[in-house]
Amino acid sequence: MQALARLPMEQRRRDLRAGLNTAGFITGYRGSPVGGLDKSLWQSGELLKTHHLHFQPAVNEDLGATTVWGTQQTSLFQGSRYDGVFSMWYGKGPGVDRSGDALRHANFAGTNPHGGVIMAVGDDPICHSSTIPQQSEFALQAADIPVLHPANVQEIYDFGLLAWALSRYSGFWVALKLLTDVAESSGTIGVGDEHGAFVLPTDFEMPQGGPHLRWPDWATDMDLRMEQVRFPALRAFVRANAFDKAPLSPGRKRLAIVTAGKSYGDTRQALADMEIADAQALDLGIGIYKPGLIWPLETEGLLDFVEGFEEVLVIEEGRPFLEPQIKAALYDLPEPRRPRISGKRDGNGETQFRSSGELKPADITRVLGPRLTRLADLPGVTRRLKLLEEISNRGPGPGAQFPRTPHFCSGCPHNTSTKVPEGSSAMAGIGCHFMAVFMDRNTHTYTHMGAEGCTWAGLAPFSKTGHMFVNIGDGTFYHSGSLAIRQAVAAKAPITYKILYNDAVAMTGGQPVDGPISVQQIAWQMEAEAIKRIALVSDNPDKFNPAEFPSRLTIHHRRDLDAVQRELREYKDVSVLIYEQTCGTEKRRRRKRGKLEDPAKRVFINDRVCEGCGDCGVASNCLSVLPKETEFGRKRTIDQSACNKDYSCVNGFCPSFVTVHGGGLRKRSGSGADFDETLFANLPEPQLPDTSKAYAMLVGGIGGTGVVTVDALLGTAAHMEGKAVRSLDDTGLAQKFGAVYGNLQIADTPEALNVARLGAGHADLILGPDLVTSAGPKVLSLIEPGRTRALINTYEQMTGAFTRNPDLRIPSDSLRHGIADLCGAERTEFVDATRLALGLMGDAIGANTFLLGFAYQRGLIPISSQALEKAIELNGTAVQANLRVFRWGRLAAHDRAAVDKVLGDKAKTAEAPAPQSLEEIIARREADLTDYQNAGYAKRYRQLVDRVAAAEKTRAPGKQGLAEAVARYYYKLLAYKDE
Ligand SMILES: Cc1ncc(C[n+]2csc(CCOP(=O)(O)OP(=O)(O)O)c2C)c(N)n1
Ligand code: SF4
Ligand code: SF4
Known part of the structure; x- marks a missing residue:
């Protein structure tokens, strides 16, 4: 995202140097994998102003696209302050889908010669954080928008600048297809003038009138201009600037692989896994052609390259997109010069690459490997194929029975708001409440963003079910969802819309809603839509003044939610329930920044009184209500480090609950400012792992608990040591307490890093803040026996399933075995990082950094401790505490007895009770x-x-x-x- 954020600044700089006074405009709508772009831009602060950049997040994607259209009209009206405005639109795949009409109109109209439009399109092909898989090039092609496909962060930057140049020259909007693995990855890039440099075509004379936007202008003229001016100009520019590359071009031509973007990296990784270096590939007669522009394909360069090869193999993820273009281009070659071509199907018509799901390096190896072994004796290929065979025969392992599914955060309003009365059902839409479909909440089916409830409006006339609850977030309401409600009103559908006002666009990272919105405004808007029954439910209803609301609106405390819903479900038309409670994670953020009062009230459970019935966990649905195994059986405890203080667990009138007013959590022995750091003075420096080849680490943890921070620390530290880094973190839905996987690779040179996501048997180290995630099938498949080492936190962090099953137990023994059996006992180590961090620092939040310190001391991290500590300082968050806990981790690895001595009796607490007579x-x-x-x-x-x-x-x-x-x-x- 930082590469994207930097692009407009660089464009303005280059324009100024070329004597142009331009401005930049950035708009769009968030959604992973481009969910963090707005935050990156906001963080740029004054730099936006300095570079004359105007950032205006859009209400939704298609309206955003239309505002971009406007920025290209500077020459149509008097009073332009700039020579042109270069614009960037961003959005995820569904945003492209919903913007079809706007995109077609705007692109058809064209761009300004000193403006230009690029699109940052986030594609999530494996539905990591999306409701359907995306492959936006089809929609973009339908709107005549050329598509560039960057393979890594460097290409995002280079192609971004080239895309504006192309857009200015040809009048087209130009899209960058950003796959999750590229958009969410980070790496080291160059930003010198040579990046994104371009030349104007010398073999092309622009037809009279040119390709640009004008007025008056009519559809038939635009259509003609597309054909006669713009496409020819586009082709000329692409020819002149070599968007496409031929990284491997052999003398003896056997197999030409054509592959773009992420699949190019995957192909490179497959070759590396088979130990085929470039020289050997060339010897074998293998060539690689990598289109940067995947539509419309530049066929002159392609034909020059593939002519003379025996066969062309197209490797691409998803439905075939390059393949039909290549086949069409080859069709006219005379037979002897025309190579055979295969892609999704082999020469016999059998499927060789699937069109659904992810295409991984292992899939490519399975197709390429057997072909290569037919050409020569290649032990590396045989070895890799054998390992893949072994991995696919492994089975999913014990962790498959115990998944960590995403769940509402502690203190989330949706823990309460998504409940429906017995006998009722609900439908989901887009937003955090979606996770109710994974829970026991009678919530079934969903729609795309902004159509919430319309499926029921369609189905209701044909159903005996008299009523449906429909959840919709405030962000979605503002984006487009208010229109869905209008549709339901028009259809007189018996729906109660539960508008969940959590004061944030929470799922994508807690951004503010993109314009003025308040509970009062929603209420009045619903009144104006002729909705006659409106109720407001809040955890603090007293803060609302009834005079500020429509007279027929009723106000209730959240404890009355069930009764209010029972009444609303009897209503025969559209009714609205506005549920007001701020997002739990947002509250935590605001409290940390001092923007929200942190109530001096904490809830505890007296475990001597608790009977362990689990009602508090079930009723509150809260992940901070944890089991506590005691001498007297399983009880409950509140995780004070994670509690976001929404106090919904107290509602059950259980006598075990104790609320403490005033006072704070006790500081622990190892955390105080007066602590004697000389204990860490003589820590020996370990031998660090070799990075002449990629050293691959997988951090398996829980979303929202700092896995991303560990990755960021490692990445920054490696960068400071001059090493190449490639990392990929999960964002979106998985971040909500689901399993998250931090993929991180470090090497001496960037050429050694082909992919962002680790694949089968790739891991050198499994660093496991979470045992459950680390023993899951995904992580186990990364293990190569004899190579992979594992360091895992033993802490049993319950999954969301515990809120529904009070007797749930984490099968720790079998999970541990699952890992150790594959890595080997001597290469696997377990450490109680959470308990130690909590005991030493008074807060479990340091567990990940503790584990990092422990791993470092064991010689499992290929970066010096100085660089790691510098990265902790640069990160700027709780620097002293993090440095301290990092050193505690190191000491625990080096001298556990010294740590236990500091902990004293606390070292023994929380141990499972020993068997007794x-x-x-x-x-x-x-x-x-x-x-x-x-x-x-x-x-x-x-x-x-x-x-x-x-x-x-x-x-x-x-x-x-x-x-x-x-x-x-x-x-x-x-x-x-x-x-
Ligand atoms: C058309 C479209 N654009 C963007 C997204 C990405 N997206 C998923 S959830 C979400 C946030 C919804 O916010 P809100 O309705 O406030 O619910 P919350 O997450 O706060 O509970 C967004 C923008 C999407 N799914 N579809
Ligand atoms: S981010 Fe906010 S709204 Fe989303 S699950 Fe967490 S607490 Fe709930
Ligand atoms: S409601 Fe919770 S705290 Fe009370 S007895 Fe049941 S498990 Fe214990």
Whole structure:
């Protein structure tokens, strides 16, 4: 995203040097994988102004596209302040889909010669964070928009600048197709003048009138201009500037591989995995042609390259897009010069590359490998094919039964807002509430953004079901969803819209809604749409003044949500329930920045009173209500490090809950400013791993808990040491407490880094902040026995399923075995990083950095400690605490006894209770009851248990299950059972 954010600044600089006074305009709508662009631009602050850049996030993508159209009209009206405006539109695939009409109109009209339009199109082909897979080139082609396909961050930058030049020259809007693996990755790039440099064609004379936007102008003229001016100009510019490259061009021509963008990197990785270096590939007669412009394909260069090869193999992800273009180009070559061509299907018509799902280096190896072994004896190929075979026979491993699915954050309003009364159902739309479909909340089906409820408006006349609840976020409402409500009103559909006002566009990172919006405005807007029943539900209803609302709106506390919904579902037309409660994660952010008061109130559970029924977890649906295994059975505890203080767990009138007003969390022994750091003084420096080849690390953690930060620290540190880095982090839906995978590779040179995402058997290190994620099938498939090492946090962080199943247990032993069996016991290590970080620092948030320190000391991180510490400082967040916990991690690896000494008794806390004899169980409880009341009370207990034990001994010699049960549960009855 930073490469994209830098582009307009660079464009303005270059224009100034060329004597042009231009301005830049950036607009669009967020959505992963371009979800973070707006934040990057906002972070640029004053730089935007300095470079005459105007950033205006759009209400939605198609309106954004139309505003861009306007920026190309500077020459049509009096009073332009600039020679031209170069513009950038951004959006994810569905944004392209919904903008079809706007894009066709605007591109048809053309651009300004000193303006130009580029589009940053985020494509998520494997639905990582999307409701359907995207391959936007088809929609862009339909709008006559040329598509460039960058293979890495460097090409985002280079192609971005070239795209504006092309747009100015030819009048086209020009798109950059940004796949998740490229858009969400980071790497080191060059930004000198040679990047994005272009020349004007010398073999082409621009037809009279030129390609640009004008007025008056009519469709038939534009159509003609497209054919006779703009496409020829486009082709000439592309020919002159070699968007396409031939990185491997052999003398002896056997197999020409044509592949673009991410698939190019995947192909390179497949060759590297098979140990085929460039020289050997050339010897074997293998060539590679890499189009940068994937539509319209520049065929002169392509034909020059492929002529004379025996065969052309097209490698591309998704539905065939390059393949038909190449086939069409080759069709006219005379037979002897025309190579055979295969792509999705081989020469026999059998599928060789699937059109659905992700295309991985392993898939390419499976197709290329056998062909190569037919040409020569290649042990590397045989070895790799064998490993892939072994990996695909492994099975998914024990973790497959225990997935970490995304879940609402702690304190999320949707934990409550998405509940529906018994007997009712709900439909989902776009936004965080979508996760209700994974939960036990009678929420089924969804629509694309801005059509929420319209499916029910269509189905209702044909259904006996009288009513439907429909969830819609405030961001979506503002983007386009208010129109969906209008559709439902027009259809008189029996729907209750639950407009979830969480005061943020939360799913994409907590951006503000893109214009003025408030609970009051929504209420009045709904009133104006002729909706007669409107209710407002809030966790703090007193803050609302009824006079500011339509008179028929009713205001309720969230504890009355069920009753309000029961009433609304009887209503026979569209009704609206505005649910107001700020996003939990947003609250945490605002509190950290001092923008929101941090209530001095904390909730605790007295585990001696708690009966472990789990009702608080089920009712609050909150991930911060955790199990606590105690001598007296499984109880509950509140994770104070993660709690976002929405207090919904307190609602159950359980006597175990204790709220503490005032006061803060106690500082721990290892965290205070007065702590003596000399303990860390003599830490030896480990031998670091070799980076002459890519050193690949996978960080398997939980979304929202700092995995991305670990990756960023490692990446920054490596960069500071002059090493090449390539990393890829998850964003979007997975970030919500689902499994996230930080992919990070470090090497001495960038050429060693082909792909951003690690594939089968690629990992040198599995660094596992989360045991569940690290033992999942995805991570296990990265392990190559004998090469991969694993360092895993043993902490049992519950999954969202625990909110529905209070008896859920993490199968830690089998998960650990799943990893150790593959890596080998000697290459696997487990450490209780969360417990140690919490014990030392008073906050579990440092666990990831602790683990990093531990890994470093074990010689598993290929960067010096100085660089890592510098990166922690540069990161700027809780610098002292992070440096400290990093060093604690190092010390724990080097001298665990020294750490335990500092921890003292805390080292023993939270350990699972050790197995005990019957007598020990009884004695412990007898003593407890004496303390609780008196010796007589304890005696009463002892007598009954003894009687049962004696009876059991005579009736069932050798058994003591009954006596043990009585020992445990009679105690419970006497000590704290409250019913
Ligand atoms: C047309 C389109 N543009 C962008 C997105 C990406 N996207 C997914 S969720 C989301 C945020 C929705 O915000 P809101 O409705 O406020 O719900 P919240 O996430 O805050 O709960 C966006 C923009 C999309 N799915 N479709
Ligand atoms: S980001 Fe906010 S709205 Fe989304 S799940 Fe987390 S707390 Fe809920
Ligand atoms: S509701 Fe009360 S008794 Fe039940 S698990 Fe929660 S704290 Fe324990």
